[in-house]
Amino acid sequence: MSHFAPEDRLSRTAGLLSTELDQETVLMSIDAGAYYGLPGVARRIWEKLENPTSFSELVDCLEREYRVSREACVSDVEKFLAEMEREGLLRVE
């Protein structure tokens, strides 16, 4: 059972600040005093979310770029997106 539907529109939550540190993107919510480091694929996903993207588009793109199986890709991306959603970093429509 999937947490996200293929046509779900995903985008960044407004009002977050981000900067680059070492090889990571650092996200922060100053009001909440919360800081997140996004290395590797996580960083790429955040980059892709600059413009609203559907879940299936995102998975297609990462599957191509990282040469992983569809199944593994869907499962990993889902886990990560669910975590982002819990932390209030992701907008799902």
Next chain:
Amino acid sequence: MSLNAYRAYGLSIHTDLICPELPRHPHPIHDPDVTITLLPRQEDTYYLLADCRCEVQPDCCQVDVAGVARYRVEEGQRILIQPVPDASPEKVRLFLLGSAMGALLYQRGLLPLHGSAVMSQWGGVVFVGPQGSGKSTLAAEFHRRGYKLLSDDVCAIESTPKGLRILPALAQLRLRADAYQQTGPPPEAYFDVDKFAVPMGEKYCSQPAPLRAIHILSDEGAEYPRFEIVRGLDRVRCLFENLYRPHFLVGQRTQNDLVRLAGQIAQRATLATVTRRRDTTATADLVRFLEFTWTERFGSSLNERRVS
């Protein structure tokens, strides 16, 4: 209207106010970076300024300080001050050089840290930390030992093609009366609003200095002082926790540049926490501890400096 010319944070400033806190500009200026204007006092500002509040818009920041003044800071170029009728000039300047100047620095894309900076042979070192952690007292001890100081309380960082630099600002230290429990205030100190002001005099470094390190002071800890490098994500957290008036950042037109600059600072400067217990480590001992630690970490010879 007679204009006074000053120089702080790398900016030339024209103002009809007399600000003894600011270093004089060395020569007359025609096209100042910043103008500060005192508006006539008006009776109706009394009820307007019952509360302290601030409003940040992309190019305009309005700061109300109850019982003192309303400051409008525009486009990183102008500060307009509307004082309440009986506000003391010292208080009007205190918040001008604090909150209002802080807002102006954000507008200009300069990142203001809440701390004091000293010039070492390895470059500028900024001391930040919670209120009362001893930032100014430590800077004053370095000053007493002959070090040049760059700024006190608000310390602005700029990014240049040659690297990150600390911009020198007010040529005075502001110290709480208890900083002088043992020695008594120096003869040149005078009492201003709530603190002693001590002019830096000859030991004011008027040129921008390369940023070498940022030390986060903390009063907790073991009997002996400790120096610990901050790593990973905590570097960014430490910086943002020690910004001057952090609520001025969000909503600025320069917001994204400033956050990027914070990332560069976190990456390039040495960020370290310095913990010590005040009852077991005197400020003079902390200075010696830091001199020793810097020599050990940053190298001692001039040759090594050239290489880095």
